[in-house]
Amino acid sequence: MNKPLLIGPFTQLLPMTGLPLKGALQDEQLPIIKNGGILVADGKILKVGVFDEMKSSDVDVHRIEGDHVCLPGFVDSHTHICFGGTRARDYAFRNAGKTYLEIAKAGGGIWDTVTQTRKASQEELVKDIISRSKRHLKNGVTTIEVKSGYGLSIDEELKMLRAIKQANETSNVTLVPTCLAAHMKPKDWNQDQEYLDVIINELFPIINTEDLAHRVDAFVEESAFSPEEIKPYFQKAKEMGFDITVHADQFTTGGSQVAVDFDAVSADHLEASTEKEIQLLAKSNTIATALPGASLGLGCAYTPARKILDAGGALSIASDHNPGSAPMGDLLTQASILGTFEKLSNTEVLAGITYRAAAALRLKDRGKLEAGAQADFVVFPTDNYQEITYHQGQLKPSMVWKNGINVCQ
DSSP, X not given: OOOOEEEEEEEEEOOOOSOOSSSOOOGGGOOOEEEEEEEEETTEEEEEEEXXXXXXXXXXXXXXXXXXXXXXXXXXXXXXXOOOSOOHHHHHHHHTTOOHHHHHHTTOSHHHHHHHHHHSOHHHHHHHHHHHHHHHHHTXXXXXXXXXXXXXXXHHHHHHHHHHHHHHHHOSSEEEEEEEEESSOOTTOSOHHHHHHHIIIIIHHHHHHHTOOSXXXXXXXXXXXXXXHHHHHHHHHHHTTOEEEEEESSSSSSHHHHHHHTTOSEEEEOTTOOHHHHHHHHTSSOEEEEOHHHHHHHTOOOOOHHHHHHTTXXXXXXXXXXXXXXXXXXXXXXXXXXXXXXXXXXXXXXXXTTHHHHHTTTOOSSSSOSTTSBOOEXXXXXXXXXXXXXXXXXXXXXXXXXXXXXXXO
């Protein structure tokens, strides 16, 4: 039987423990273990503490030379990395001043990606998901939520969800699937409510039978589905055992209210949220997820992250990696930039991509370095954790450990 493995010492080890789920955080609250070590066995953390105090004849040692900072593996709680094709033309059009409607009339927009994704085989989607997830992993992301939503039919949504499941079986990253069949109203479907009914009655049972997803999302927006249209959809999803998450308040308000009414795990986007929505979310159990990649891609305002935290809300930060509005897909860069514009402390930024992001996926076994958690952690070549956000994603990890194995170095 193999001995437990002691990994370290790390100049600074940030376990992200002892911090609240909701509300503002000061850097003075951040726990830092100097010359820290992590004891792992069978992919789990057994103990976290001072490296020299944990050395013994009962453990093997993986010594880390030089100055390094260690913190939990990042969690990206909102992505769309299962897709076909590209939308580079949309990006050029948008920067040249064309409106969303003008781009759509020129053959762009979400429907362009739907068309290209439908043309892709399941095997091609699997290959692309793995390729994109590897890039996330190299940047320290060890858990990635992945949505469907570019299929918009029974067969095509199943193709996407099966591709996500297949990619998860062969990837070093944990992929968490979400059904976003209500991403937009399909152009090849005459009745919107009939489409939602078909998804409920035909797609949801297959998803449950094949264990393809435990989460259901919908885009609540004037250009997609109204609160009135989506409420029966979410009600049935909850009755069937799905967790709810919502694309909310991206351009207009209304989605946050739906999220709170259905006790959604998270409400994502929120760029259009006003004081009313901020207070509503802060008083609820729903986690507010900021998507700075969409703000950068669209050139619009950021999620009011500072106000959400000061009101007592829980804030997760995710990349929204998608081919249209958020093609960058670099979580740490986006979170660091959001911190600059919204005046977030380093602790708030790091919490937003670790334990608070894990909570947005109902994952209790990651986002913190503590006994019983997954041995997922990221290591940066520096002696000061402040350098990580200071370089805005350009300081790259020297190591990424997943389930106690060094998968990137």
